[in-house]
Amino acid sequence: xxxxxxxxxxxxxxxxxxxxxxxxxxxxxxxxxxxxxxxxxxxxxxxxxxxxxxxxxxxxxxxxxxxxxxxxxxxxxxxxxxxxxxxxxxxxxxxxxxxxxxxxxxxxxxxxxxxxxxxxxxxxxxxxxxxxxxxxxxxxxxxxxxxxxxxxxxxxxxxxxxxxxxxxxxxxxxxxxxxxxxxxxxxxxxxxxxxxxxxxxxxxxxxxxxxxxxxxxxxxxxxxxxxxxxxxxx
Numbered sequence: 001x002x003x004x005x006x007x008x009x010x011x012x013x014x015x016x017x018x019x020x021x022x023x024x025x026x027x028x029x030x031x032x033x034x035x036x037x038x039x040x041x042x043x044x045x046x047x048x049x050x051x052x053x054x055x056x057x058x059x060x061x062x063x064x065x066x067x068x069x070x071x072x073x074x075x076x077x078x079x080x081x082x083x084x085x086x087x088x089x090x091x092x093x094x095x096x097x098x099x100x101x102x103x104x105x106x107x108x109x110x111x112x113x114x115x116x117x118x119x120x121x122x123x124x125x126x127x128x129x130x131x132x133x134x135x136x137x138x139x140x141x142x143x144x145x146x147x148x149x150x151x152x153x154x155x156x157x158x159x160x161x162x163x164x165x166x167x168x169x170x171x172x173x174x175x176x177x178x179x180x181x182x183x184x185x186x187x188x189x190x191x192x193x194x195x196x197x198x199x200x201x202x203x204x205x206x207x208x209x210x211x212x213x214x215x216x217x218x219x220x221x222x223x224x225x226x227x228x229x230x231x232x233x234x
């Protein structure tokens with residue numbers, strides 16, 4: 001966006017300059033080379049912006065530079081936030097969770113805010129957009145429910161990546177992931193199981209911060225067995 005902000009700019013600079021500018025992205029494995037060729041072909045068929053004086057290009061370029069500057073400063077702001085949060089008891093409690101790092105703990109606390117404003121863990125699940133939405137009518141065909149995605153995408157992002165680490169390295173959460181995957185087989189079973197891990201994790205964080213007690217895997221396992229027994233009795 002800093003170099004060719006509009007389709008007209010892409011065509012004005014030429015194919016080779018456009019491909020050279022995006023060559024580093026190919027080495028990162030984010031897109032295949034054919035994708036950049038396709039983008040250039042689409043630019044030839046796009047009407048773009050009617051901007052004979054290139055005013056929109058100047059504005060878009062300035063915004064792109066501002067975004068790049070903000071991304072460059074992100075590590076500094078994260079380090080500053082961690083320095084402010086490190087003395088707090090809630091930060092120290094989160095740091096006792098398995099496979100968590102200081103950036104993840106700081107991001108989760110920042111996204112949740114004051115834990116006292118929530119009455120239960122379900123409200124945090126809703127804040128992260130992990131609550132299930134199911135819309136149906138008398139004439140519709142019922143499909144598998146999906147998460148709402150309504151809430152803090154920032155919180156959901158950090159929860160998702162933290163859940164990936166838990167599933168990969170923690171035996172307790174890996175077993176829970178496999179169990180939920182077997183309970184909901186079919187297409188997308190792995191993703192649904194991972195969302196269940198995210199749900200379990202945010203509820204666990206709520207319990208830890210409200211009880212002011214460190215993470216105890218034995219307690220978490222005993223609670224899971226208790227609720228499983230309650231469901232079987234019902």
